[in-house]
Amino acid sequence: MKMCVQRVITPNGVLENTSLIIENGVIVAIELAGSEPVQAGTLIPGYFDTQVNGGGGVLFNQQPDAASLDKLARAHLCFGTTSMLPTLITDGEPAMARAADAIAEVIAEDHPTIVGVHFEGPFLNVAKKGVHEAGFIRHPKDSELAILSRQDLGRVLVTVAPDNVDVGFIRELVAAGVVVALGHSNATYEQAMAALQAGASGFTHLYNAMSALQSREPGMVGAALNHSDAYCGLIVDHHHVHPQSAALAIKTKTAQRTMLVTDAMAHVGTDLTELAFFNTVIERHGDKLVTPEGTLAGSCLDMHTALLNCHRDLGFTLPEVSTMASHTPACFMGKEEHLGSIAVGQTANLILLDDALNIETIWLRGNAVANGEITL
Structure with a gap:
């Protein structure tokens, strides 16, 4: 799965227009989104x-x-x-x-x-x-x-x-x-x-x-x-x-x-x-x-x-x-x-905040969560 976000908070600072590559619930790469469309908002760790x-x-x-x-x-x-x-x-x-x-x-x-x-x-x-x-x-x-x-x-x-x-x-x-x-x-x-x-x-x-x-x-x-x-x-x-x-x-x-x-x-x-x-x-x-x-x-x-x-x-x-x-x-x-952070090797537990800092989407092990849904 590839996720392109306007802003990402990482241990190395705030990255703009960034893509996350997620495989089997784990972040395997973080790179520039380039010309790809990005989701508005700020991505932070769960x-x-x-x-x-x-x-x-x-x-x-x-x-x-x-x-x-x-x-x-x-x-x-x-x-x-x-x-x-x-x-x-x-x-x-x-x-x-x-x-x-x-x-x-x-x-x-x-x-x-x-x-x-x-x-x-x-x-x-x-x-x-x-x-x-x-x-x-x-x-x-x-x-x-x-x-x-x-x-x-x-x-x-x-x-x-x-x-x-x-x-x-x-x-x-x-x-x-x-x-x-x-x-x-x-x-x-x-x-x-x-x-x-x-x-x-x-x-x-x-x-x-x-x-x-x-x-x-x-x-x-x-x-x-x-x-x-x-x-x-x-x-x-x-x-x-x-x-x-x-x-x-x-x-x-x-x-x-x-x-x-x-x-x-x-x-x-x-x-x-x-x-x-x-x-x-x-x-x-x-x-x-x-x-x-x-x-x-x-x-x-x-x-x-x-x-x-x-x-x-x-x-x-x-x-x-x-x-x-x-x-x-x-x-x-x-x-x-x-x-606890957004970095390569980390579990893809993520929160996307909109510009008003409301929670827009939550991902658990790379899967979007709806209404507290947990898949074991």
Whole structure:
């Protein structure tokens, strides 16, 4: 297949009037279109979301099975997310095991958008639990380490609080090929830095549910901003983080270490307004999700809106925000060889934006997608 586009965002810059040659779902050549007619608009890589609790009416915790995962994935594909990590919020060990089995099933079937799993907890700090259920927060056991270390789950991301696990546990996870992020924690700067030295490589939803940057106590936020190699997830829905705090983080970390995440709940892609969640209810008020007490409870954000918020409201260039939505999360998860950018050898997961930056067409493995259609 040959695709000729007016503008293409690549790791080597923005190319004009460019042709992509796609074979078997992979980009095999990028060249000048010459005199051939081109499609108007801008071609960017498909989005990669590392924190997806739900979508399409499905919450992963409540429906940990392959069919529900596919429904969740379809909902986010409509907004350009062509790679994702379904995310299990803090839960009991049986739920972790069921979630792992469901992920293993879709990975074995080579699901086109699900590339692994994110266990957000349960090894967190109750003081920074957010909406996570306090009764499930605990110290890790060997049987839980075995679940997290399974080799049939694709890429595995685990969020831990460095003040609730020791550095030895982090080393064990990293040795098993698990990507470790720090979050939901009251850790000191020193504890966070020790966790990074032990192999943790990122921070889950920067600023939220973590010890703040203060004049005499840098906290986890200080560690995240000061450690040049650490990746930081950022929820840019203008509710979780003040726009200027988000902008400061991006300027400090750069687009190469800041990744956009949605922290999406079941509401995305639906008109759902209320969702039972453990011992509470999550209510939707406009584009904000909260418990009856007013605690933020994930989001109804999609990745395309996150990208637009960074571009239009925070002033970052389209190449920068595209990098944060695609290439940087792929690098964080060790998938950059085949995912996250438009280059020879990359999977042809692509989004064509019109001049108003609306999504015009989405391609998944080189095939145009309609209404979240996924062909396995």
